[in-house]
Amino acid sequence: MAQTAEGRKRSKSNSRFSKEEMLHAYREMLQIRRFEEKAGQLYGMGLIGGFCHLYIGEEAVAVGVRMALKEGDQVITSYRDHGHMLASGMEARGVMAELTGRSGGYSHGKGGSMHMFSREKNFFGGHGIVGAQVSLGTGLAFADAYKKNGTVSATFYGEGASNQGQVYESYNLAALHKLPVLYIIENNKYGMGTSVERASASHNLSQNAAAFGIPGVQADGMDIEAVYEAAMIGAEYCRSGKGPYLIEMKTYRYRGHSMSDPAKYRTRDEVQKMRTERDPIEHAQARLAELGVDEAAIKAIDDEVKKTVQEATEFAQKSPEPEASELWTDILAEG
Numbered sequence: 001m002a003q004t005a006e007g008r009k010r011s012k013s014n015s016r017f018s019k020e021e022m023l024h025a026y027r028e029m030l031q032i033r034r035f036e037e038k039a040g041q042l043y044g045m046g047l048i049g050g051f052c053h054l055y056i057g058e059e060a061v062a063v064g065v066r067m068a069l070k071e072g073d074q075v076i077t078s079y080r081d082h083g084h085m086l087a088s089g090m091e092a093r094g095v096m097a098e099l100t101g102r103s104g105g106y107s108h109g110k111g112g113s114m115h116m117f118s119r120e121k122n123f124f125g126g127h128g129i130v131g132a133q134v135s136l137g138t139g140l141a142f143a144d145a146y147k148k149n150g151t152v153s154a155t156f157y158g159e160g161a162s163n164q165g166q167v168y169e170s171y172n173l174a175a176l177h178k179l180p181v182l183y184i185i186e187n188n189k190y191g192m193g194t195s196v197e198r199a200s201a202s203h204n205l206s207q208n209a210a211a212f213g214i215p216g217v218q219a220d221g222m223d224i225e226a227v228y229e230a231a232m233i234g235a236e237y238c239r240s241g242k243g244p245y246l247i248e249m250k251t252y253r254y255r256g257h258s259m260s261d262p263a264k265y266r267t268r269d270e271v272q273k274m275r276t277e278r279d280p281i282e283h284a285q286a287r288l289a290e291l292g293v294d295e296a297a298i299k300a301i302d303d304e305v306k307k308t309v310q311e312a313t314e315f316a317q318k319s320p321e322p323e324a325s326e327l328w329t330d331i332l333a334e335g
Contacts, residue, residue: 016225017224017225017228017287018291019288019291019292019293021067022224022284022287022288022291022293023288023293023297023301024067025060025063025064025067025224025228025284026281026284026285026288026298026301027301027304027305028059028063028066028086028087029059029060029063029224029280029281029284030059030281030301030302030305031086031092031305031308031309032055032059032062032063032082032083032086032087033056033059033281034305034306034309035082035086035092035095035096035309035312036054036055036056036082036083037056038096038309038312038313039052039054039082039096039099040052040054040056040255040259042096042099042100042313042316043259044259047100047317048099048100048101048112048113049101049112050112050113050114051079051112051113051114051128051258051259051260052099052113052258052259053079053080053081053113053257053258053259054080054082054253054255054259055080055081055082055083055084055253056253056254056255057188057222057251057252057253057254057255057274057275057279057280058080058083058186058188058221058251058252058253059083059280059281060221060222060223060224060227060251060280060283060284061083061156061184061186061221061227061249061251062083062084062086062087062156063083063087063224063227064224064225064226064227064228064231065087065154065156065182065184065227065228065231066084066087066088066154067228067231068228068231068232068234068235069152069154069231069235070151070152070235072122072149072150072151073122073151073152073153073154073235074122074123074124074137074140074144074151074152074153074154075088075122075123075124075154075156076123076124076125076127076133076136076137076140076153076154076155076156077125077126077127077133077155077156077157078126078127078128078130078133078156078157078158078161079113079114079126079127079128080126080158080186080253081113081114081116081125081126082095082099082113084123084126084156085106085116085118085123085126088118088121088122088123089121090106090116090118090121090123091312092308092309092311092312093311093312093315093316094106095116095312096312096313096315096316097109097312097315097316097319098111098112098113098116099112099113099316100316100317100319101321101322102316102319102320102321102322103319103320103321103322103323103326104315104316104319104320105316105319106118107330108322108326108329108330109319109321109322109326110322110326110330113126114126114127114128115127115128124136124137124140130160130161130164131157131161131164131166131167132166133155133156133157134155134157134161134164134166134167134170134183135166135169135170136155137153137154137155137170137181137183138153138155138170138173138174138179138181140153140155140181141153141155141174141179141180141181141238141244142173142177142179144179144180145177145178145179145180150239151180151239152180152181152182152235152238152239153179153180153181153182154182154184154231154235155181155182155183155184156184156186157183157184157185157186158185158186158187158188158191159185159186159187159188159189159191159196159199159200159205159248160190160191160192160194160196160199161191162185162187162200162205162208163199163200163202163208167208168208171183171208171209171212171214171244172212174212174214174243174244175209175212175213175214175243175244177243178241178242178243178244179243179244180238180239180241180243180244181238181244181245182231182234182235182238182244182245182247183209183214183244183245183246183247184231184246184247184249185205185206185208185246185247185248185249186221186249186251187205187221187248187249187250187251188251188252188253189252190253190257190265190266191257192257192261193257193261193263193265194265195265204218204248205248206218206246206247206248208246209244209246213243214243214244214245214246215237215245215246216245216246216247216248217230217233217234217246217247217248218247218248218250219231219247219248219249219250220249220250221249221250221251221252221280222250222251222252222274222278222279222280222283223280223283224280224283224284225287227249230247230249231247233245234246234247252274252278254271254274254275285298
């Protein structure tokens with residue numbers, strides 16, 4: 001969602017959402033949560049093949065960043081991408097159909113979980129190669145700078161990808177040319193099954209680009225308003241011509257790395273503690289209560305989201321599989 005003019009003018013000292021904005025944020029996060037839960041069910045039933053990385057627990061990051069962006073700004077991310085798609089305005093039915101390999105999907109059933117794309121929504125994909133999207137997101141920002149169109153490339157990647165060599169090459173290029181790229185590390189603490197404490201010599205990933213003169217901050221990725229505040233400041237910095245900006249979002253995934261991961265490398269108590277004390281959707285619901293929103297309004301949103309996800313599931317199951325001729329489409333672009 002592109003933010004309103006009023007929202008864009010907010011300063012750091014006035015970053016809390018209005019009732020309408022919090023309602024929007026709550027609905028978007030809840031839609032991602034319910035969509036991902038349904039995707040997990042369909043995977044267990046054998047209706048989704050290949051890899052499937054769920055975004056449950058991290059919803060505030062995608063939604064909060066998207067709310068801070070303007071129309072025309074681009075989003076690119078890795079394979080944990082369904083949440084970013086929905087936050088970017090892509091329809092749940094098209095995403096679910098793609099997950100199930102049906103022709104009604106955003107990539108006509110040929111991309112699956114990792115490779116969806118929407119030029120209309122300026123969503124430039126999930127990418128299966130670890131860290132590859134950072135180079136591509138920097139390239140999008142290079143094009144923006146060349147065209148002088150005033151847009152920003154929001155480039156998401158995990159803490160597991162943050163020490164890839166191509167990431168540092170991207171930092172160098174972005175700083176050298178003052179590219180409008182907003183780098184967002186989604187630090188959910190575990191790269192596959194390895195704790196970031198064991199995998200990274202840097203324990204403050206927001207400072208990983210400091211050697212290139214790129215400012216970096218940490219933000220609470222479980223708090224939608226904190227995410228929005230950090231993203232708004234970062235996006236404005238990029239848009240002003242000062243160059244790239246880095247945000248480390250401290251977040252958490254409740255499920256394993258992928259659907260095949262039993263997540264035995266962490267305790268149940270750790271996961272339950274995050275669910276109980278830090279859940280971004282419950283936090284948003286508490287803020288809505290503070291803003292005077294009653295339970296009936298919350299239930300209406302819950303019912304609406306449930307209906308949307310159910311309709312998306314039915315659409316996906318009814319959509320036909322792609323024809324064999326689809327093997328020969330979308331593989332060549334004429335110059």
